[in-house]
Amino acid sequence: MTDQTTGTGSRTPDEPRSRRAPKPRKRRRGLKITLGVLLVLLLAGGGTAYWMYQDLDGNIKGVDIDKALGEDRPEKLPTSGQNLLVLGSDSRAGAENKELGGGGAVSGARSDTALVVHIPEGRTEATAVSIPRDTLVTRPECVKADGSKTASAERVMFNSVYSQVGPACVVKTVEKMSGVRIDHYLEINFAGFKDLVDAIGGVTVKVEEPIHDKSSGLDLTAGTHKLDGTQSLAYVRTRHGIGDGSDLGRIGLQQQFLMALLTEIKSQDLLGSPTDTYKIANSATKSLTTDEGLASLTSLAEFARSMNGVDPSSMETIMLPVAYDKQDPNRVVAAEPQAGTLWKAIRTDGTIPESAKKSPATGG
Secondary structure, three states: OOOOOOOOOOOOOOOOOOOOOOOOEEOOOOOOHHHHHHHHHHHOOHHHHHHHHHHHHOOOEEEOHHHHHOOOOOOOOOOOOEEEEEEEEOOOOOHHHHHHOOHHHOOOOOEEEEEEEEEOOOOOOEEEEEOOOOEEEEEOOEEOOOOOEEOOEEEEEOOHHHHHOOHHHHHHHHHHHHOOOOOEEEEEEHHHHHHHHHHOOOEEEEEOOOEEEOOOOEEEOOEEEEEOHHHHHHHHHOOOOOOOOOHHHHHHHHHHHHHHHHHHHHHOOOOOOHHHHHHHHHHHHHOEEEEHHHOOHHHHHHHHHHOOOOOHHHEEEEEOOEEEOOOOOOOEEEOOOHHHHHHHHHHOOOOOOHHHHOOOOOOO
């Protein structure tokens, strides 16, 4: 949920150095929002329920990831575990996204926030791996939406893949770098994120140190604050106002905020207020792009229901271990053997060793 350059190694003036790695924090995604949709349908009657279903179902946009990637993919997990790629897109499409993203200063879209969410067999716990957007990766050969091919390229910044080729290529890039089969894809845009926070009445966060970011206009004192949608977007996008301005440091804020968002959603009285439930569900679904397997209200709700046993306190969020690139200290690369060990544990539905959670790029 921010802006960034495309390309392989250049840096625009507003791009700070990636210098500080966050401490791992725990949090749980907001997929349970879709359970509210089911409540709406149960509480509404007859034709009204059908209208609500059609309205919400029509909000969701689908991308045929399987067709775009073909058969050259990692094997599925040998268990019933699932892997979900979650992207926060800084798309400028539409007037509201453009305004929230800083007007016409940046064209196209990038994958601002990227999480590989691993739900092991049994679905009572989950792990989310944050991929820093400044990570240099090898982009595989990909097929664009119009059917044309894009050649493989080395040392491409991870967040540029989305704007250069599209979401299916982001999935393929993650699969190639990790060996992990991505079962589902979920993307939320600027405007959708803002509207969702406003629909639930804001999110409360605890700010450890003052944040003063001239670029986003975010100005918060240390202490507890209830943020509206616009403030929340600035909060998860800020990098100039915290620490040394690194992208790595911002990941910690994003993790903290998403945990607070889930807590707020769980506190909502969905059964007691069908109107509020519909408002939340409408905000969530109209900002959503998913793979074809989740691109309907029924499928999305069924997937969310299958994750009902995941307790927020048991969900761990860690950052992909990275090291500063030797050629460009403003970029990072996957650190080995930590990254390889981490991805292997996810591929095999195994336990992630503590050593695989430690990132050499720590700021300092």
